[in-house]
Amino acid sequence: QVQLVESGGGVVQPGRSLRLSCAASGFTLSTSGMHWARQAPGKGLEWVAVIWYDESRKNYADSVKGRFTISRDSSKNTLYLQMNSLRAEDTAVYYCAKSPGGGSGWDFQHWGQGTLVTVSS
């Protein structure tokens, strides 16, 4: 069955970088669009980025554009989120999520359990 496991979270100082990973199993990344979303402590969900199944599109929320980069390694079946110039307001649980096959790449289906990123000096 589909499983998504995020890793790479932790405590990082403002201005520094961090790379999150999302290991996928039960399907191949090249067949599905993939998203990153986040949730600040006690707050609602915020969409972060999407990568199309064929990598033809990568889109970002305005709040992270120019600082975050979504990518994937098909050989490892792993999705990444490179986060640079981190700010306190980036503190959140980060989730990766899969789009349903055959549907719009903007739809969501399976979610991982999330990894916590804390930006603090």
Added chain:
Amino acid sequence: QTVVTQEPSLTVSPGGTVTLTCASSTGAVTSDYYPNWFQQKPGQAPRALIYSTSNKHSWTPARFSASLLGGKAALTLSGVQPEDEAEYYCLLYYGGAVVFGGGTKLTVL
């Protein structure tokens, strides 16, 4: 800035029916907005319920249904169960990005 608005909170009795809505600051919600609905319980990751307006995932209980209603996306729970108490989020597509609503806290009482 695009805003997606949901009812902050709703209360429903067990066995009852409740409709949650999702409105866009840009105007009427249509199927072109690919409305999605999610359920989140405390301490858990979100769980997808509905995609592309009204399509259910294989795990979505039959008591959940979704539609477009009065210019909004709507999620209806019929025959509400105690385990349906949760936060519910909608999501809408805006030409190259998606935006989550602020969430509706559903209390079953």
